[in-house]
Amino acid sequence: MSEAQEFKYIGQRTIRPDGFDKVTGRATYGADLTLPGMIWGKTLRSPHAHAKILSIDTSKAEAHPDVMSVATFKDFVSLQSESVAGTEDAAGVLDVARNCLADDKVLYHGHAIAAIAARTESAAKDALALIDVKYELLPAVMDVEDAMKEDSSVLHDDMFTAGYDEKPSKASNIATRVEMKMGDVEAGFAEADVIVEREFRTPTAHQGYIEPHACTVTYDENGQSMVWCCTQGHFDVRTLTAKVLGMELGKLKVIASEIGGGFGGKTVIYQEPVALVLSKKSGRPVKMVMDRDEVFIATGPTSAAKLKAKVGVKKDGTITAMQGWMAYEAGAFKGSPMVPGVMTMFTPYDCPNVLVEGFDVVVNKSKVAAYRAPGAPQAEYAAEMVVNELAELLGMDPIDLRLKNAAKEGTQTIYGPKLKRVGLVECLEAAKNSPHYLSPLPEGQGRGLASGFWFNIGGQSSVSVNMNPDGTGTIVEGSPDIGGSRASMQMMAAEVLQIEPKNLKPIIADTENLPYSQGTGGSRTTFATGMAVIEASEKVVAQVKERAAAVWNVTAEQVEYADGVARNTAGEDSMTLAEVCKNAEKTGGQISGNANINARGAGPSFAVHICDVAVDKETGKVDVTRYTAIQDAGKAIHPGYVEGQLQGGAVQGIGWALNEEYVFNADGVMENPGFLDYRIPLASDLPMIETITVEVPNAFHPYGVRGVGETGIIPPLGAVGYAVGNAIDRKVEELPCSPPRVLALIQNG
């Protein structure tokens, strides 16, 4: 696309089409579906962080009159016949199944062991006490240091570290080691005038969506089943659930309910296959809804991490070498977002000499799930803190230091490709000229700044645009809408069809109504599903031209389409879109366009955040007094919802930096599984979040979209962390900057 396109509808602040149901309470979320004859399922969870399961006796529960069915791992029959030492994929499915219901070991406090379905939710909950589980306790491994020790208690005796030339002889908690490098860091550090090296820690933190995981399912005598659930990707729920239960995809229909927040945490399955087992065994529809403590102990979270960053710089501000090391907790099963951490850590900088080493480490905590730019906030936090310290040591403005080294078009990344056109420089310049940065820091406060980088992804999206005989239409898409994406689909289709957005109704179809569509994640929906919407709409326009051409007895090439009207360039005729649709019956049948694409060319989104804080020196409490988020959107389809993504990401990052962390006791039991003690930001904790949306178009999207969902959570960790250190004149290394930790820093130096 060319820069500075003119748009008729794109860029307006339209009212989202699903909004009316959401402000009136009519919208139906995961827990809101009730079916005739429905019963309730509840899950028995491990009180221990690490133990062998010696036996599970469900006989008393099964005999109870209220209990309709019981499920344990043994019910995942097809998996037991599948070889454990099979393909990578099979092992992955087995891990998913073992996370849904424990096999021979419990691997974290909260690990599901069995489930019961009963007439009421409270009866199901009460009956859980009738299940008798015998354990042999094992030492709990609760952080990467412990887990990486030679003599550590091992979670999986069949796991050998991948990433070394020779397969290790001993099982380990280190699932994978990855190294990425370019240039020569030793030579780079030798050129440097100043080098800073520090070690950092980030806590286990949860996505914190307000809606607990929930599903309602049916399983009929013919093996046809239905899952209604809150998910970011219902096609992926179908794939995973079908694999765990050994079902054909065609027998499992998954309907995405409205979703009450996901942030990456609703891209996996927990209750869905369990509920189907309970339904199959009872012959009843089954609803399962997690309690809030279950959400904390058994879903999400993101990886706690230990990181090291070392950066060398010349006196003039030229960065000569960057080196990183990181160990990410995966939770009970391998698969932390360590790799994207390695990839993103230093990508905001154009430096020829980079080396990053990463470890994916299992510990006795719940299996991590994706969380907004998974893996990047931790790694980039370490990098940004060190870059800020270097700016201070050089006496250089931190924005100038970044501008001198900023990644731009042509910058070589550590993970392979060179960057295409990106907007980091524009974001840094916008930050420098922002009202916030131009304002002096109030006396006694601290200021911090950080940049952030995330790739964004494309992937598979399927869309159908169906026109009605009156010229209105339906946009059928397969990407669950978490933050207003239906509004942007409506606007993109309207832009192509040149009719009012409100005449097009976007709906999220179930898995039987469209081909596979990847979930909403990776900031992909407005980009990739948007591309499919545009392509499908263009096919509608092509058909409209053909139909009009047929009526006028000219070729389709002789028909022009603009402002919702087809015009005969070889004559005086014209027909509105509505007229062509009304006539469709007589010109060859109804009009629709579809596009099933695998979108390439996702555009990275860079951000820069500025944060001011005030620290109460007596209590260590930190207040964010001013905050500005600047980010390159490529093109903001709906500016209001783009700002919302910037603000929401910033505030999740502020929570991560200031207060949010899992607290475990010595036995590995989580002690704060509720919103009172796991404190996410409240309205009263925050100022307004100022935003600046930069638009450097992504050449691979017809309208320039990059995707904005994730990058916003990356810079807050460094911006807030550095601001706190600046306010108290200390070096912050460990997050969160909660009152006790800040107070200790103030008192102990």
Place this chain on the structure above:
Amino acid sequence: MAKSHVTTSINGQPQEFLCEPGDTLLDVLRNDLNLTGTKEGCGSGDCGACSVTLNGRLVCSCLVLGVEVEGAEVGTIEGVSTGDGLHVIQEKFLEHAALQCGICTPGLIVSAKALLEENPNPTEEEARYYLAGNLCRCTGYDKIIKAVMDSAETLRGVA
């Protein structure tokens, strides 16, 4: 255990229901009366997604027992828009893009309405503290506060 019979009023309509002694008002609203606009986010009074009014006072319906609403007036999100259109607060939430996923929205609108009935002219700080019991994980609250402040202004103009 025997169920209790409760006579109450919900959104101005008389309502009777049977409930277990341990059922919360939230359980009754959602599971027995099918008023699922009131959401459950925590069940412990920490998130505000289940906010309703009880005799005009803002409460978390997960902290009220069903049997406690005998003879009371309960107000839920389903009663906020009456007649032929949205309430001003609902309109302003849409106009300001003050919701993303929308799960906290019913509770926030019920709370915002209670705020503006108590205090038609709140400062930003007063609004932030009044709504501190309603967690939103998506928006960072910025647009919610703007929508509430704009609602206050509009409602004062109307009055």
